[in-house]
Amino acid sequence: MMNIAVAQSGGPxxxxxxxxxxxxxxxxxxxxIDAVFGSVNGIExxxxxxxxxxxxxxxxxxxxxxxxxxxxxxxxSCRYKLPDYNEDDSVYKxxxxxxxxxxxxxxxxxxxxxxxxxxNKLSEYFRREAADIKVIGxxxxxxxxxxxxxHTPGFGSAAKYVAATMQxxxxxxxxxxxxxxxxxxxxxxxxxxxxxxSAVLHDLGETAPHLIYVPERSFYxxxxxxxVRQEMAKHKxxxxxxxxxxxxxxxxxxxxxxxxxxxxxxxxxxxxxxxSGVVDNFGHKYLSGIGKYLEEAVRKEIxxxxxxxxxxxxxxxxxxxxxxxxxxxxxxxxxxxxRCALSGETGKVMVFRRVNDMPYTIVIExxxxxNIANNEKFLPDEFITPTGNNICDSALKYFLxxxxxxxxxxxxxxxxxxxxxxxxxxK
Amino acid sequence: MMNIAVAQSGGPxxxxxxxxxxxxxxxxxxxxIDAVFGSVNGIExxxxxxxxxxxxxxxxxxxxxxxxxxxxxxxxSCRYKLPDYNEDDSVYKxxxxxxxxxxxxxxxxxxxxxxxxxxNKLSEYFRREAADIKVIGxxxxxxxxxxxxxHTPGFGSAAKYVAATMQxxxxxxxxxxxxxxxxxxxxxxxxxxxxxxSAVLHDLGETAPHLIYVPERSFYxxxxxxxVRQEMAKHKxxxxxxxxxxxxxxxxxxxxxxxxxxxxxxxxxxxxxxxSGVVDNFGHKYLSGIGKYLEEAVRKEIxxxxxxxxxxxxxxxxxxxxxxxxxxxxxxxxxxxxRCALSGETGKVMVFRRVNDMPYTIVIExxxxxNIANNEKFLPDEFITPTGNNICDSALKYFLxxxxxxxxxxxxxxxxxxxxxxxxxxK
Numbered sequence: 054m055m056n057i058a059v060a061q062s063g064g065p066x067x068x069x070x071x072x073x074x075x076x077x078x079x080x081x082x083x084x085x086i087d088a089v090f091g092s093v094n095g096i097e098x099x100x101x102x103x104x105x106x107x108x109x110x111x112x113x114x115x116x117x118x119x120x121x122x123x124x125x126x127x128x129x130s131c132r133y134k135l136p137d138y139n140e141d142d143s144v145y146k147x148x149x150x151x152x153x154x155x156x157x158x159x160x161x162x163x164x165x166x167x168x169x170x171x172x173n174k175l176s177e178y179f180r181r182e183a184a185d186i187k188v189i190g191x192x193x194x195x196x197x198x199x200x201x202x203x204h205t206p207g208f209g210s211a212a213k214y215v216a217a218t219m220q221x222x223x224x225x226x227x228x229x230x231x232x233x234x235x236x237x238x239x240x241x242x243x244x245x246x247x248x249x250x251s252a253v254l255h256d257l258g259e260t261a262p263h264l265i266y267v268p269e270r271s272f273y274x275x276x277x278x279x280x281v282r283q284e285m286a287k288h289k290x291x292x293x294x295x296x297x298x299x300x301x302x303x304x305x306x307x308x309x310x311x312x313x314x315x316x317x318x319x320x321x322x323x324x325x326x327x328x329s330g331v332v333d334n335f336g337h338k339y340l341s342g343i344g345k346y347l348e349e350a351v352r353k354e355i356x357x358x359x360x361x362x363x364x365x366x367x368x369x370x371x372x373x374x375x376x377x378x379x380x381x382x383x384x385x386x387x388x389x390x391x392r393c394a395l396s397g398e399t400g401k402v403m404v405f406r407r408v409n410d411m412p413y414t415i416v417i418e419x420x421x422x423x424n425i426a427n428n429e430k431f432l433p434d435e436f437i438t439p440t441g442n443n444i445c446d447s448a449l450k451y452f453l454x455x456x457x458x459x460x461x462x463x464x465x466x467x468x469x470x471x472x473x474x475x476x477x478x479x480k
Numbered sequence: 481m482m483n484i485a486v487a488q489s490g491g492p493x494x495x496x497x498x499x500x501x502x503x504x505x506x507x508x509x510x511x512x513i514d515a516v517f518g519s520v521n522g523i524e525x526x527x528x529x530x531x532x533x534x535x536x537x538x539x540x541x542x543x544x545x546x547x548x549x550x551x552x553x554x555x556x557s558c559r560y561k562l563p564d565y566n567e568d569d570s571v572y573k574x575x576x577x578x579x580x581x582x583x584x585x586x587x588x589x590x591x592x593x594x595x596x597x598x599x600n601k602l603s604e605y606f607r608r609e610a611a612d613i614k615v616i617g618x619x620x621x622x623x624x625x626x627x628x629x630x631h632t633p634g635f636g637s638a639a640k641y642v643a644a645t646m647q648x649x650x651x652x653x654x655x656x657x658x659x660x661x662x663x664x665x666x667x668x669x670x671x672x673x674x675x676x677x678s679a680v681l682h683d684l685g686e687t688a689p690h691l692i693y694v695p696e697r698s699f700y701x702x703x704x705x706x707x708v709r710q711e712m713a714k715h716k717x718x719x720x721x722x723x724x725x726x727x728x729x730x731x732x733x734x735x736x737x738x739x740x741x742x743x744x745x746x747x748x749x750x751x752x753x754x755x756s757g758v759v760d761n762f763g764h765k766y767l768s769g770i771g772k773y774l775e776e777a778v779r780k781e782i783x784x785x786x787x788x789x790x791x792x793x794x795x796x797x798x799x800x801x802x803x804x805x806x807x808x809x810x811x812x813x814x815x816x817x818x819r820c821a822l823s824g825e826t827g828k829v830m831v832f833r834r835v836n837d838m839p840y841t842i843v844i845e846x847x848x849x850x851n852i853a854n855n856e857k858f859l860p861d862e863f864i865t866p867t868g869n870n871i872c873d874s875a876l877k878y879f880l881x882x883x884x885x886x887x888x889x890x891x892x893x894x895x896x897x898x899x900x901x902x903x904x905x906x907k
Contacts, residue, residue, distance in 0.1 A: 065652045094657050125651035132656075217800055217895040224552035224898060225492045225797040230521050257893060289903075362792045370652040373644050373801055376894070456894035466684060467803070467883035468644040471651060476716075
């Protein structure tokens, strides 16, 4: 008999709690496993021996269904990066102490890049210390930028929100007879997956988004203005999707960024940030993101009706329109993690391999955490049009299966019911 | 036999198309009514004789259900205010010419304040000209600021979106162990109905929103900071809902706005706008709204993690989470408008009278357009807490019935299917 522990880390998504349900549900079926501890605020909960017994919080299948539908991380989160244990293993000792004291034989970490680094380091350290504790990574991120895996849990729900909302914005922006430009800013600091996913509207016969800009391509304001003018000649209401992560090169340092490609290398020093507190080319202090920046630029240069919309945290927490495919896969990958640990593996991350687009078929496999940690996956070149300002139709077969299906959302007094744990329990 | 015309005006909502369905469905049942014309871009379509025959565009019950679920205005919209016909009746003559030429005996205008002004003026003008054309107003606005009616179609769906999204933002903002402030900016330039509706979360046991600011009360940055600090002492993640329409008084002109009350009178000249292009007290050019302004203020004064979120057009066009009560009522009020015209009335607006909160019961009545046009209805004093920074629990019974129920949303390839009319038809 052994206990296990599970923790959630990084930025919220709609699917992290579903992976927690996957781990919990599989664990309570296993006669080998006794207690299932939830670590409060990611790995910090293990460090500070702050664990909750999930069997005292989750009782019924209804509880589990509710938790699957609840966005964000019910156990809290953290952004904690472990040091190199060869340089400083003090925190590792604390972690090992907690895990041993609680008789924990396997630890499941649901998270993104940094969390997979934790999985890798912990599993190596436990090996060195001859501690028989398995460490398994369960991927999640709306950015979809983890290597090896076909996609990441959390991405499908975010993409479904972005596509559905973009379509509603198309309706909203098309009502007046005057020409207009609407700029929708989508999350993704380095990789353009989520912004690119808005192109699924093309499959439904929408001409919008008319322009899509991702961080994998260099961005120039002059070229952008030309693109917008060209689209305005064709469409009354032009819709632009733009990744928060695109950088506007300093016009006084021309072509310094021209080499930036889908490998995604940064071109430091050559870009003027439009972010908080930095003075831009217009002499303004920009307190907002690229959307607001481009809105001002269009207003100044073209002078038409223009609006920018930041999808903000809604794109990562709108569980009321989550993708059933995503939520089901997030649960499945959590359950698979438990089976992986029981089979004796450690230092592994559960990944998806796509067998077929249509009918959509995936299998769950494992990868070494070392190969996933601290790496990023970018949009393939063939997804982006040669002009660099839109997404190819051939890429849509990648995105479409991930946004399919809806959950039967449980409502309470007109809004979705959420599963929550009392603040006092988590303190 | 006669024909009728219907038009949509003002800002988009989730319910305007449902009112169009209500008019259309009732009209095709009436043997007295032949063609049902849709006017493109509100009253402008009548002025320019730009009408479409809706029976050539809407065929089946499925079409109608799809249209009920489609946000914004399928016939386009306008912001056109008729002049006084005593001063200039040239445009009235054009309107009358179109209506006579098309043998239109009744015109239905779905819109807000300004549209009800159009209903009033047109009905008076037709009376003066002894033209037997009925003019009926069908209310809509997410602002809920029309007089006489208990509430307006469009408001319930917007309120449901705001409440559901606010709850998701609560989950999203609560994950880290550090203290934080999240400021959510909600639409409403003069009246705080939509912002106030976020208080329904309190009925579900949420402590958030911890602070709610509406334009019916004066707003002072100093008092706001004090409020935020007080709430931070009680809650790790403080959530603030704020109407876009609150004004930050110039600190160098103290108390000039102190008299502003729920009557909603403006205090011109005393407020420093934080809007586009205006330099604020921090010496910045503010390009965004009050949310971003307060975010910066909190960052500067308190120095904690702070984020602002603008719900932007999503709060008026997110049909995927519309209120069934709202959509059904919007259809019913459209149908009632047709019956009202056939009974010989004109210059009327269809309104709701609430008979009971629980079980929720309303009746549809008529009011004179003259009494609704150009007026605004503000939050009653008793809805706002004495401290002016939250909403009373006793007000929740007003809001809750309006957000109840969901439609069975028709999906297509993972996102809601919309009813659209080809751009070429509307040109």
